[in-house]
Amino acid sequence: MLKRSDSGESYQSDPRPHAVVIGAGFGGLAAAMRLGAKGYRVTVMDRLDIVGGRASSITQGGHRFDLGPTIITVPQVFEELWQDCGRDFHKDVLLHKMDPFYEIRFEDGSKFSASDDLAKLRRQVAQIAPGDLAGFDRFMKDAEARYAFGFEKLGKRPLDKLWDLAVNLPTFGMLRADRSVYGHVSRLMKDERLRFATSFHPLFIGGDPFNVTSMYILVSHLEAAFGVHYAMGGSGAIAKAMADVVLGQGGEIRLNETVDSIMVENGHATGVEMNDGRKVSCDIVVSNADAGFTYDHLLRRTKNRHWTPKRVKRQRLSMGLCVWYFGTKNTRDKWHDVGHHTVLVGPDYQREVRDIFFGKDLAEEMSLYVHRPSVTDRSAAPEGGDTFYALACVPHLKSEVDFDWSTQLQSYREKLLDRLEQKLMPGLREHITEETFLTPNDFETRYLSPKGAAFSFEPRILQSGWFRPHNKSKDVNGLYLVGAGTHPGAGVPSVVISASIAADQIPDAVKLRAFV
Secondary structure (H helix, E strand, C coil): CEEECCCHHHHHCCCCCEEEEECCEHHHHHHHHHHHHCCCEEEEECCCCCCEHHHCEEEECCEEEECCCCCEECCHHHHHHHHHCCCCHHHHCCEEECCCCEEEECCCCCEEEECCCHHHHHHHHHHHCHHHHHHHHHHHHHHHHHHHHHHHHHCCCCCCCHHHHHCCHHHHHHCCCCCEHHHHHHHHCCCHHHHHHCCCHHHHHCCCCCCCEHHHHHHHHHHHHHCEEEECCCHHHHHHHHHHHHHHCCCEEECCCCEEEEEEECCEEEEEEECCCCEEECCEEEECCCHHHHHHHHCCCCCCCCCCHHHHHCCCECCEEEEEEEEECCCCCCCCCCCCEEEECCCCHHHHHHHHHHCCCCCCCCCEEEECHHHCCHHHCCCCCEEEEEEEEECCCCCCCCCCHHHHHHHHHHHHHHHHHHHCCCCHHHCEEEEEEECHHHHHHHCCCHHHCCCCECCCHHHCHHHCCCCECCCCECEEECCCCCCCCCCHHHHHHHHHHHHHCCCCHHHHHHHC
16 A cells, blocks of 8 residues: 555655655654654655554454554653644644543552542542552652653653763662662552552553663653543544654655665665565665664664674563453443553562563463543444453563463453453453454564564663664664664653654755755
8 A cells, every 4th residue: 555645756756855764653653754844755664554553453343443552641742743843733633631540450449540630649548558648749759850850851862872871870870770660669658559559650661660760650750740641533543643744744655565674885774675675765764663673684684783683682572462452332331430541450460570571470360451442432432332452461472481372362361351350340241242362473473573572672771771772873874763662762752752862863854965
């Protein structure tokens, strides 16, 4: 499938410098928008038949299943992106602010509702564990301090030089970045329910809360300061709006197109070669493919000094995901207490996380993130029905867990169903009409994610910042990287920001043409 805003003849004769973007996920589309604003003729290529990458969707039996992110935090990153392209984000995308953001349900039947109302949060803490209120207040202040340093100061600019790391080491030390997220909150609160509620967020970006740096408690401040939103029409609606901007700039988007390798001559990216042997020349290449896949596969014909195959192989990957998408009929009047976002906590959370990241067993009673968009967005389901997904964190492929998704998926489905019926939606199995799955196998084949890891490299302290693949390649001139596997990391705001960081390092088209 080929989309373009122009006829083929006029597009090919376009005199502007040419940039090829590999991948039409949020990172790739954001990079394409920014390059279009900088005067480039942009071609986006994606192997799927729809834009959005992980933020795409499929429709089945009238149910729209959003395959990827369902939560939008820091909408300012989109507002700024649109503004820099001379557009108004809110004229193209409708965001609905969630209240509460999500509800956490614990094994003992207690609940915790997250919102941006600090007074409500403090009342809940006082009700659950009055002795932890002072520690919770300290936690929120700590989260804000880490936001100011980690997100605003370091997360929005390149960290390409070792000096960028060295000069900030004293602040890292002062903020105790050496502590894990869970280790930090455990010093402040004693109640295990509150410890979970304030420490589980790294799982949203592929990190183990018991090992990733405490810098990531900044997510709690992001939620409190900017809210949690849902894009009406799903995250795919944002991707489509981004694609419309690219086309409006005179760019093109080629779907069902697989890039096999990045062409390099004399140390400079000169284009891409497709899986059918066709070659597309360009001046700039931006890869929104997984960073490990970019260096290990797309650049396999190029000798890399920094991100060698050996270095890529020794990186710790994020966990995998098993996501069960299902639609129901005649349920608009059922399960009234199940809202848009629900987090169902397993009975042995610490052991479950340990097994997810270090591989022993799959939990029999797993923690689940349950998404029910149809309570907010009726377009997600047919009349009278509901649309859901239940997400479980699982080990990535080739871990120590002996589990074959191709043969054991149905048995795992039964465990998911039992868990949901017992703890959240009694009688569920009687109402299911449509269903499909994404497993680590699908992440590996659909998104070309190494070992089916859902979020690329795990965001540990020695795999973040300067240690993460840079947005401007040190191995190939004219090659830039965006997306979850690059700086500043996974999560929708970081992925969109990665495109801004990359674009800031790319010369304006006029300057590039003058130089050439």
